[in-house]
Amino acid sequence: xxxxxxxxxxxxxxxxxxxxxxxxxxxxxxxxxxxxxxxxxxxxxxxxxxxxxxxxxxxxxxxxxxxxxxxxxxxxxxxxxxxxxxxxxxxxxxxxxxxxxxxxxxxxxxxxxxxxxxxxxxxxxxxxxxxxxxxxxxxxxxxxxxxxxxxxxxxxxxxxxxxxxxxxxxxxxxxxxxxxxxxxxxxxxxxxxxxxxxxxxxxxxxxxxxxxxxxxxxxxxxxxxxxxxxxxxxxxxxxxxxxxxxxxxxxxxxxxxxxxxxxxxxxxxxxxxxxxxxxxxxxxxxxxxxxxxxxxxxxxxxxxxxxxxxxxxxxxxxxxxxxxxxxxxxxxxxxxxxxxxxxxxxxxxxxxxxxxxxxxxxxxxxxxxxxxxxxxxxxxxxxxxxxxxxxxxxxxxxxxxxxxxxxxxxxxxxxxxxxxxxxxxxxxxxxxxxxxxxxxxxxxxxxxxxxxxxxxxxxxxxxxxxxxxxxxxxxxxxxxxxxxxxxxxxxxxxxxxxxxxxxxxxxxxxxxxxxxxxxxxxxxxxxxxxxxxxxxxxxxxxxxxxxxxxxx
Ligand SMILES: CCCCCCCCCCCCC/C=C/C(=O)SCCNC(=O)CCNC(=O)[C@H](O)C(C)(C)COP(=O)(O)OP(=O)(O)OC[C@H]1O[C@@H](n2cnc3c(N)ncnc32)[C@H](O)[C@@H]1OP(=O)(O)O
Ligand SMILES: Cc1cc2nc3c(=O)[nH]c(=O)nc-3n(C[C@H](O)[C@H](O)[C@H](O)COP(=O)(O)OP(=O)(O)OC[C@H]3O[C@@H](n4cnc5c(N)ncnc54)[C@H](O)[C@@H]3O)c2cc1C
Numbered sequence: 001x002x003x004x005x006x007x008x009x010x011x012x013x014x015x016x017x018x019x020x021x022x023x024x025x026x027x028x029x030x031x032x033x034x035x036x037x038x039x040x041x042x043x044x045x046x047x048x049x050x051x052x053x054x055x056x057x058x059x060x061x062x063x064x065x066x067x068x069x070x071x072x073x074x075x076x077x078x079x080x081x082x083x084x085x086x087x088x089x090x091x092x093x094x095x096x097x098x099x100x101x102x103x104x105x106x107x108x109x110x111x112x113x114x115x116x117x118x119x120x121x122x123x124x125x126x127x128x129x130x131x132x133x134x135x136x137x138x139x140x141x142x143x144x145x146x147x148x149x150x151x152x153x154x155x156x157x158x159x160x161x162x163x164x165x166x167x168x169x170x171x172x173x174x175x176x177x178x179x180x181x182x183x184x185x186x187x188x189x190x191x192x193x194x195x196x197x198x199x200x201x202x203x204x205x206x207x208x209x210x211x212x213x214x215x216x217x218x219x220x221x222x223x224x225x226x227x228x229x230x231x232x233x234x235x236x237x238x239x240x241x242x243x244x245x246x247x248x249x250x251x252x253x254x255x256x257x258x259x260x261x262x263x264x265x266x267x268x269x270x271x272x273x274x275x276x277x278x279x280x281x282x283x284x285x286x287x288x289x290x291x292x293x294x295x296x297x298x299x300x301x302x303x304x305x306x307x308x309x310x311x312x313x314x315x316x317x318x319x320x321x322x323x324x325x326x327x328x329x330x331x332x333x334x335x336x337x338x339x340x341x342x343x344x345x346x347x348x349x350x351x352x353x354x355x356x357x358x359x360x361x362x363x364x365x366x367x368x369x370x371x372x373x374x375x376x377x378x379x380x381x382x383x384x385x386x387x388x389x390x391x392x393x394x395x396x397x398x399x400x401x402x403x404x405x406x407x408x409x410x411x412x413x414x415x416x417x418x419x420x421x422x423x424x425x426x427x428x429x430x431x432x433x434x435x436x437x438x439x440x441x442x443x444x445x446x447x448x449x450x451x452x453x454x455x456x457x458x459x460x461x462x463x464x465x466x467x468x469x470x471x472x473x474x475x476x477x478x479x480x481x482x483x484x485x486x487x488x489x490x491x492x493x494x495x496x497x498x499x500x501x502x503x504x505x506x507x508x509x510x511x512x513x514x515x516x517x518x519x520x521x522x523x524x525x526x527x528x529x530x531x532x533x534x535x536x537x538x539x540x541x542x543x544x545x546x547x548x549x550x551x552x
Contacts, residue, residue, distance in 0.1 A: 002029030002083050005099060005172040008251075009148045018101050022081070027107070030072040031172070032135055033085035037066025040321045042085070042097060042170075047137070049086040049100055049147070053158050056144045060084060060102060062117075062136040071315075075133025076120030080105040082135065088147075090158045099148040099169060102140065115140040126307015165259040167266070173316060174266055177273035178240075178247050180312045184280035185236035187309040188287075191302060192230045193497040194512030195287035198294070199226060200494050201516045217493065223486040225290040229283040230489075230496060231452040236276045239424040243272050264346045267329050270322040271417035273312075278319060280309040291511055294518075299525040301509040326416055327384065327409025328402065334385040349419065353378035359467075362474045364481075369453040370422045372464050377415035379467040384408040415463065418456055425449060444492050451485040454478055 006019040006029075021027045038044040046067035049058040062068055069075065075082065084102050088095040104116050112118045117136040124132065144154055151163035163169065199217035206213050216222050250265040288295040288302035295302055313319050333347045334354075343351040359375045362368065384405055391401035402409065429449045433442050457464065458478060464470065489496075504513045510521040531537060 001031035001172055001176055002079075002081070004175050005031060005083050005148065006101070008171055008175070009099065009150050009169060011149050013145070014101070014148065018081070027081050028074065028079045029081040029083060029101075030074045030079040030133070031085075032069040032072040032075060032082040034069065034071045035066060036068045036070035036134070039071070040318055045085060045087065045097065047084065047086040049084075049088050049098065051088070051090040051144070051154060051158050052141070055141070056156060057141045058088075058100060058144060058147060060086060060100065060137040060140045060142060062138070067136075068117075069133075069135035070121060071132050072135070073130045073132060075104075075118065075135055076131035077133070078131055079133075080107060080110065083148075084135075084137075088154070088160075090154065090160055095152070095160045096166075097169065098152055100142060101146045101148070102137075102142055104135070113140070124307075125310070126304065127311055128307075164257070165254075165262065167262060168254070168259070170266070171254070171262075174269045175247070176316045177269040177322075178243055180316055181236055181240040181243060181272045181276045183312055184276035184309055185233045185240065187305045188229060188280045188283045189233035189237070189497075189500050190502055190507055190512075191284040191287040191305050192226065192233055193500055193502055194300065194302070194507055194509045195290050195295075196226050196230070196493050196497045197513070197516060198291050198511040198518060201518050202292075217490065220483070220486060222290060223490060223493075224482075225286055227451060227486050227489045227493060228455045229287055230493065231448045231455065232279045232283055234448055235421055235425045235452045236272070236279070238428045239421050240272065240276070242424045242428060243268055263329070264344050267326055267346060268420065270317065270325050271413075271420055273317065274319045274322050274326075275414070275417045275421060277309060277313040281306065281313050284309055294511060294522060297510070297522070297525075299510040299522065301507065301512070304508070320410060323410040323413040324402075324406065326413035327406075330381045330412050330416060331385050331388060331402070331409070334381055346420075349374040349423075350378050350381065354382075359469075362470065364477065366426055366450060366453050369457050370419065370426055372457055372468060372470075373415065373419040373422050373460065376460060376464045376467055377412065377419045380408065380412035380415050380463060384412045411463070415460065418460065422453055422456055425452060444489075444496065447485050447488045448496075450481065451489065454481045454485060458482065 003019060003022045006022060007015055010019055018027070018029075022029050033042065033045065035045050035047065037046065046063055047069065048061050048063060048067075050061070051057075052059055069082070069084070072079075072082065080103065082102050082104055084100045085097055086100055088098040103113060104118060105112055115138040117134075117138070119134055121132045121134050144156065147154055148169075151165070151168045153161035155161065196217070199222055200215050202216045203213040204216050205219070207218070217226070246261075246265055246268055250261045253259070253261050284302065284306045288300070288306065291300065291302075294300060298304075317325075330350075333343065333350055337343070337351060337354045353375055359371065360368070387408060388398075388401045388405040391404055392398055396404065426449065429445055432445060436442050436445075461470075461475075498514070502512075507513070510525050511518050513521060526532065
């Protein structure tokens with residue numbers, strides 16, 4: 001984030017002075033925005049940067065404990081620089097949040113510089129490899145030229161020049177949200193590889209009592225735990241590529257002074273970050289649970305994967321807050337529809353359904369499943385819009401009405417995200433089929449798409465049933481399609497996971513190794529336990545023996 005924000009929002013001189021050394025790891029920076037008192041509400045942060053005209057410097061100051069930077073990765077003991085997000089004041093006048101490059105530690109001794117109070121924030125649920133830190137400033141001075149000034153500027157003498165687009169300084173958060181989609185599917189597909197390989201090795205509970213114990217992967221309920229997660233991970237891998245293409249296009253247009261795509265890019269990044277971390281977190285846990293007791297051992301590495309992905313549910317925009325951002329966008333879009341305004345491509349489906357508010361008769365096509373999700377998302381948006389409007393008409397401010405409509409707004413937002421992923425996945429697979437020479441690969445990918453769409457529609461059936469005339473026969477056909485797609489995926493499941501090509505060292509799991517020797521690896525890992533280094537632990541003489549002899 002430190003490198004990205006300099007390259008995307010720094011001047012050429014700042015890129016030369018800080019960006020290149022940071023990219024080369026000659027300096028190590030962190031992105032210090034969150035404070036102990038504020039994370040979501042960026043505009044509420046309290047660290048100050050006051051411009052001193054006499055010395056042409058900024059004075060960075062932490063006015064109180066709540067203003068201490070808290071959480072930035074690497075800040076505790078690794079970084080020697082930080083991109084500090086602070087409120088800018090010139091002659092006491094507030095000019096919003098800006099970004100300031102601050103050196104924190106001596107480059108030779110790594111000692112904190114004068115006025116810098118810095119340290120580590122303590123043990124976490126996961127991400128043991130990252131030292132999160134705290135940071136307080138006592139009137140630390142930095143040159144004026146250390147404020148990122150590609151967009152907003154402070155000229156010598158203190159004249160402030162406004163950024164051409166107010167949210168440009170949020171673009172690094174958008175970039176990181178896109179990165180997090182990669183992180184989420186990566187964790188999910190690693191967990192799917194571990195759990196699928198283990199399910200092909202583990203034998204348990206004969207299906208016919210006269211038969212030998214089958215591989216647990218042949219229990220259909222086990223397939224229902226594993227295969228939808230493989231489909232989810234591939235869905236985010238493929239739609240994530242589409243998201244990155246949008247991101248690169250947005251950057252190109254920003255470089256040409258065109259900021260119009262930023263709003264849609266923000267919403268796409270919010271949607272995919274929320275859905276991929278939500279599905280990634282619950283998917284890793286479901287895959288762990290699919291391994292029975294052994295899944296509870298840390299040697300399986302599920303806890304590391306879970307710790308990594310569940311953190312991303314919160315950081316870079318807590319998921320509920322990002323859903324509310326999408327909800328805000330949906331209400332704004334629906335308002336524009338009532339005013340007859342033109343829609344951007346991201347909202348084209350809303351315009352289509354607004355103009356033609358009935359859904360076509362059921363058919364078994366995959367595109368119909370996408371239509372079901374779009375129709376439901378549009379009607380959830382309509383309902384939220386109507387209830388919010390009634391609240392405003394009843395005298396509430398727009399903000400109060402939005403808060404009171406928050407539940408429906410987040411539900412509409414999730415469905416907006418689901419239809420985005422479903423339609424992008426369908427589109428990408430359709431394109432891939434045309435370009436693909438391998439018929440076998442086509443049928444595997446098509447079956448994964450089928451599984452993804454059917455399970456997503458079944459997951460949201462309570463909302464779909466509210467707005468569409470789905471019959472019992474239609475529901476039965478969906479259940480049959482689910483069971484058929486699981487059955488079709490069964491012979492390819494292990495090969496698909498092998499195709500993700502995770503090395504044993506990366507999976508780092510006693511259950512997920514390529515050779516499938518799980519019991520030997522479980523036992524080998526147990527033997528390495530410190531508690532097994534001698535037959536009688538020290539605690540026997542110290543505690544257990546006196547306990548056994550005592551008369552409680
Ligand atoms: C093998 C693969 C490996 C990959 C490895 C990848 C690893 C990745 C690891 C990443 C590690 C990251 C570690 C974590 C870092 C952090 O957490 S950094 C801190 C992150 N903090 C946040 O994200 C804070 C979240 N809060 C916000 O973003 C904002 O406060 C808000 C919620 C968006 C609200 O902002 P505010 O300024 O109050 O705006 P609003 O009043 O709500 O809306 C005003 C308009 O602005 C529009 N808008 C908001 N944000 C953006 C944006 N980013 N871009 C464009 N536009 C934006 C918003 O839509 C409103 O528009 P209108 O409705 O038209 O007015
Ligand atoms: C592992 C990890 C690494 C991190 N790394 C960094 C980093 O490198 N740099 C950095 O700057 N920060 C970092 N963060 C901080 C992270 O960005 C914040 O934790 C995150 O933005 C959430 O803010 P918060 O913690 O203040 O939670 P809060 O915003 O206080 O959220 C608490 C609850 O309040 C709710 N809430 C908040 N606002 C609203 C609203 N408007 N409407 C409805 N509900 C709301 C939330 O939904 C949530 O349920 C990291 C955090 C973690 C966990």
